[in-house]
Amino acid sequence: xxxxxxxxxxxxxxxxxxxxxxxxxxxxxxxxxxxxxxxxxxxxxxxxxxxxxxxxxxxxxxxxxxxxxxxxxxxxxxxxxxxxxxxxxxxxxxxxxxxxxxxxxxxxxxxxxxxxxxxxxxxxxxxxxxxxxxxxxxxxxxxxxxxxxxxxxxxxxxxxxxxxxxxxxxxxxxxxxxxxxxxxxxxxxxxxxxxxxxxxxxxxxxxxxxxxxxxxxxxxxxxxxxxxxxxxxxxxxxxxxxxxxxxxxxxxxxxxxxxxxxxxxxxxxxxxxxxxxxxxxxxxxxxxxxxxxxxxxxxxxxx
Amino acid sequence: xxxxxxxxxxxxxxxxxxxxxxxxxxxxxxxxxxxxxxxxxxxxxxxxxxxxxxxxxxxxxxxxxxxxxxxxxxxxxxxxxxxxxxxxxxxxxxxxxxxxxxxxxxxxxxxxxxxxxxxxxxxxxxxxxxxxxxxxxxxxxxxxxxxxxxxxxxxxxxxxxxxxxxxxxxxxxxxxxxxxxxxxxxxxxxxxxxxxxxxxxxxxxxxxxxxxxxxxxxxxxxxxxxxxxxxxxxxxxxxxxxxxxxxxxxxxxxxxxxxxxxxxxxxxxxxxxxxxxxxxxxxxxxxxxxxxxxxxxxxxxxx
Numbered sequence: 001x002x003x004x005x006x007x008x009x010x011x012x013x014x015x016x017x018x019x020x021x022x023x024x025x026x027x028x029x030x031x032x033x034x035x036x037x038x039x040x041x042x043x044x045x046x047x048x049x050x051x052x053x054x055x056x057x058x059x060x061x062x063x064x065x066x067x068x069x070x071x072x073x074x075x076x077x078x079x080x081x082x083x084x085x086x087x088x089x090x091x092x093x094x095x096x097x098x099x100x101x102x103x104x105x106x107x108x109x110x111x112x113x114x115x116x117x118x119x120x121x122x123x124x125x126x127x128x129x130x131x132x133x134x135x136x137x138x139x140x141x142x143x144x145x146x147x148x149x150x151x152x153x154x155x156x157x158x159x160x161x162x163x164x165x166x167x168x169x170x171x172x173x174x175x176x177x178x179x180x181x182x183x184x185x186x187x188x189x190x191x192x193x194x195x196x197x198x199x200x201x202x203x204x205x206x207x208x209x210x211x212x213x214x215x216x217x218x219x220x221x222x223x224x225x226x227x228x229x230x231x232x233x234x235x236x237x238x239x240x241x242x243x244x245x246x247x248x249x250x251x252x253x254x255x256x257x258x259x260x261x262x263x264x265x266x267x268x269x270x271x272x273x274x275x276x277x278x279x280x281x282x283x284x285x286x287x288x289x290x291x292x293x294x295x296x297x298x299x300x301x302x303x
Numbered sequence: 304x305x306x307x308x309x310x311x312x313x314x315x316x317x318x319x320x321x322x323x324x325x326x327x328x329x330x331x332x333x334x335x336x337x338x339x340x341x342x343x344x345x346x347x348x349x350x351x352x353x354x355x356x357x358x359x360x361x362x363x364x365x366x367x368x369x370x371x372x373x374x375x376x377x378x379x380x381x382x383x384x385x386x387x388x389x390x391x392x393x394x395x396x397x398x399x400x401x402x403x404x405x406x407x408x409x410x411x412x413x414x415x416x417x418x419x420x421x422x423x424x425x426x427x428x429x430x431x432x433x434x435x436x437x438x439x440x441x442x443x444x445x446x447x448x449x450x451x452x453x454x455x456x457x458x459x460x461x462x463x464x465x466x467x468x469x470x471x472x473x474x475x476x477x478x479x480x481x482x483x484x485x486x487x488x489x490x491x492x493x494x495x496x497x498x499x500x501x502x503x504x505x506x507x508x509x510x511x512x513x514x515x516x517x518x519x520x521x522x523x524x525x526x527x528x529x530x531x532x533x534x535x536x537x538x539x540x541x542x543x544x545x546x547x548x549x550x551x552x553x554x555x556x557x558x559x560x561x562x563x564x565x566x567x568x569x570x571x572x573x574x575x576x577x578x579x580x581x582x583x584x585x586x587x588x589x590x591x592x593x594x595x596x597x598x599x600x601x602x603x604x605x606x
Contacts, residue, residue, distance in 0.1 A: 019387065019427070046412075046413075051385045051386065051410075051412035051413065052385060052386050052387060052410065052412075052413075053386050053388070054358065054384075054386050054388040054389040054392070055357065055358065055389075057386070057388060081357075082354045082355060082385075083354065083355050083356050083357050083360075083578075084322065084355060084578055084579060085356070085357040085360060086357040086358075089357070106580070107354075107355065107579075107580045108411075108412065109349075109354035109355075109411065109447065109448075110349075110354065110355075110447065110580060110581060111446070111447055111449075113580040113581060113582075114580075114582055116582060117579050117580035117581055117582045118579070118580050120579035120580070120582070121579035121580045124322070124579060143414070144412065144413065144414055145412075146414075146449060147580075275386075275387055276387060276410075276420050276421070276423035276424035276427060277409070277410045277413060277416040277417075277420035277421050277423070277424045277450075278413060278416060278420055279416075279417055279419060279420045279423070
């Protein structure tokens with residue numbers, strides 16, 4: 001099983017104007033990411049609008065991606081749904097396709113559920129998938145999912161399934177939480193990915209494994225450069241650069257902005273399309289964002 | 304198209320011990336509800352654990368329910384998912400099966416989405432289902448979905464799709480919101496169902512259509528009695544009775560409590576089973592709840 005490290009992009013999912021997924025553009029973007037600094041793709045993540053796709057759309061797109069030549073061993077697809085049965089189905093599909101791992105949201109409809117219930121959920125998924133190849137990464141994103149994955153829950157799962165529970169992504173936006181996870185698992189094989197490149201250098205300095213970040217969709221090279229040079233003398237300066245780019249992009253609605261950037265720098269206007277309830281980046285936002293990026297010297301080489 | 308009025312139960316979904324849906328028990332419960340005060344079933348609602356079911360499990364169970372003899376014209380299944388494509392699929396399926404309507408959650412993964420995005424979402428669903436028989440009820444349940452359906456959004460949709468937009472369920476728990484909806488649609492055909500029987504009498508007195516309430520799963524007769532007698536002299540006393548029963552049950556985790564009550568009063572222990580991340584009602588809670596209900600004179604006749 002390939003153990004991923006470095007910068008992973010939650011690859012944005014292109015839609016045609018009729019809102020159908022565009023497997024061809026998806027593969028092209030995936031290959032560009034892997035050629036430009038991404039060690040892997042956390043496809044079907046939050047920023048991929050995975051939760052705006054049906055289960056069948058997710059499995060079909062994954063198959064198309066692999067068939068296009070993207071190595072499955074570079075993929076860590078999101079496979080967490082609200083329902084146990086759907087999560088099991090999609091997770092099993094990903095593992096049978098040869099993916100390096102699965103990044104799993106907690107079930108996110110019912111709120112205020114007990115930690116024992118979440119434990120039972122993840123435990124059931126692991127047992128039902130029943131595949132020794134499964135490497136599960138827990139996806140903590142309380143601002144969106146509203147359901148946290150606490151350190152204690154992660155520790156219980158790791159203890160019960162030491163080979164399967166492979167790590168986590170922390171999208172809490174709170175470095176103190178990432179640090180607490182790193183401390184809790186110090187000395188264990190538990191790969192912690194920061195949910196934003198803003199925390200990449202801090203994460204590497206404390207034993208983390210890399211980052212899985214929305215903006216890796218458009219800025220993979222410089223982010224990879226921080227990963228590759230985190231022990232170099234200029235690491236802080238490199239970090240400051242990617243933090244500035246991130247700060248510029250995240251002034252705008254993230255998913256629409258990412259797609260607008262790919263559309264703009266790739267001269268491929270249909271890329272702007274998101275599925276409702278999200279909205280395409282507005283004309284005003286687009287007109288404001290691109291010059292700000294240009295002023296930062298932002299480029300997407302070869303797109 | 305049958306226009307439902309009165310008490311609708313978001314019928315709880317029975318699972319076998321292996322967590323698979325039990326279509327036979329489901330049909331039996333549905334028939335009991337319809338024979339004991341429910342005018343219809345808002346199956347596949349929040350309290351049905353619908354969001355813990357896959358799309359295929361939802362459509363299969365609906366077909367089994369209708370095949371068992373439950374009239375489709377008494378059904379208002381929940382059909383709202385996170386993804387446009389899945390919501391269209393399930394909604395179309397329900398309408399083609401002859402259901403009286405569809406009760407639709409907003410897409411609930413992405414938070415803080417603009418009202419225009421929600422409008423686009425519902426509008427796309429309606430256009431893609433493309434069936435004049437569709438009667439859509441908007442499901443406002445901000446404590447769980449986190450995504451509200453504002454009065455202004457409802458008005459925009461009603462204006463654009465006057466025949467299709469048939470009403471709403473208000474599970475905000477806030478009578479002021481229900482009242483605002485009733486006022487906004489006064490004089491229009493827009494059926495407002497309170498999300499709890501606690502507000503049933505108030506809702507009827509202000510032009511509402513009934514209630515769709517979790518506890519209608521176990522207390523349909525007395526709740527129907529309020530609906531049927533809302534203009535009678537003793538309406539307030541009747542309301543006080545069902546409010547007291549509700550207050551007792553909702554001291555406990557609702558879905559587990561409902562299933563434990565069906566299991567207890569129906570002498571059918573397997574009914575207690577919920578899917579994770581929810582948990583079966585604990586032994587301590589079960590031991591406390593049933594005597595409290597007995598003390599209120601609670602019965603489930605003929606279960």
